Amino acid sequence: MEQQQTAGTDSELSAPEFAAQGQRLGAVVYFSSASRNTARFIANCHLDDEGIDVFRIPLRPKDPPLNIRQPYILIVPTYGGGSAKKAVMPQIKRFLNDPANRAGIRGVIASGNTNFGEAFCMAGDIISRKCNVPFLYYFELMGTKEDQEKVRRGVVDFFRNHPES
Numbered sequence: 656m657e658q659q660q661t662a663g664t665d666s667e668l669s670a671p672e673f674a675a676q677g678q679r680l681g682a683v684v685y686f687s688s689a690s691r692n693t694a695r696f697i698a699n700c701h702l703d704d705e706g707i708d709v710f711r712i713p714l715r716p717k718d719p720p721l722n723i724r725q726p727y728i729l730i731v732p733t734y735g736g737g738s739a740k741k742a743v744m745p746q747i748k749r750f751l752n753d754p755a756n757r758a759g760i761r762g763v764i765a766s767g768n769t770n771f772g773e774a775f776c777m778a779g780d781i782i783s784r785k786c787n788v789p790f791l792y793y794f795e796l797m798g799t800k801e802d803q804e805k806v807r808r809g810v811v812d813f814f815r816n817h818p819e820s
């Protein structure tokens with residue numbers, strides 16, 4: 656299914672970090688801090704090969720903001736060391752606080768570290784609840800080969816099964 660970005664002007668829209676090869680099926684937005692675990696996971700998933708545009712939420716405040724006007728699945732790490740208030744990084748909150756960005760979220764995938772016990776992947780629970788979207792999957796640190804394959808297949812199946820997305 657061909658999808659067009661409809662709102663805003665082209666100059667306002669952000670370019671994907673990895674652009675979908677061939678026909679565009681959907682999009683993923685992710686955040687990763689300086690430790691880059693999530694960035695490595697995303698690169699290993701090769702989502703662009705499956706027709707998925709991949710956008711990155713900027714790390715530094717002075718970077719231009721990410722503006723997305725197409726449906727997407729959000730993939731984010733958990734921070735805060737167990738504090739629910741700090742579990743979602745400020746960069747992710749800033750991105751989601753823009754109503755035009757928030758309108759496109761269709762699901763969330765979260766990562767974390769099992770050392771944090773009850774707070775493992777808590778960012779996924781928080782975003783799922785606040786944005787009223789399904790918490791689709793979770794993985795630890797940079798994920799395993801199996802996680803990569805499940806996310807790759809899961810994202811593709813999600814957009815195939817939700818063509819209106």
Ligand SMILES: Cc1cc2nc3c(=O)[nH]c(=O)nc-3n(C[C@H](O)[C@H](O)[C@H](O)COP(=O)(O)O)c2cc1C
Binds near residue numbers: 687688768
């Ligand atoms: C200061 C700090 C706090 C963290 N807090 C949590 C937490 O509360 N729950 C959790 O599951 N993981 C937590 N983590 C683990 C990160 O989610 C994990 O290292 C993740 O892979 C980081 O992704 P990134 O390198 O892409 O930023 C924390 C990591 C750090 C460094």
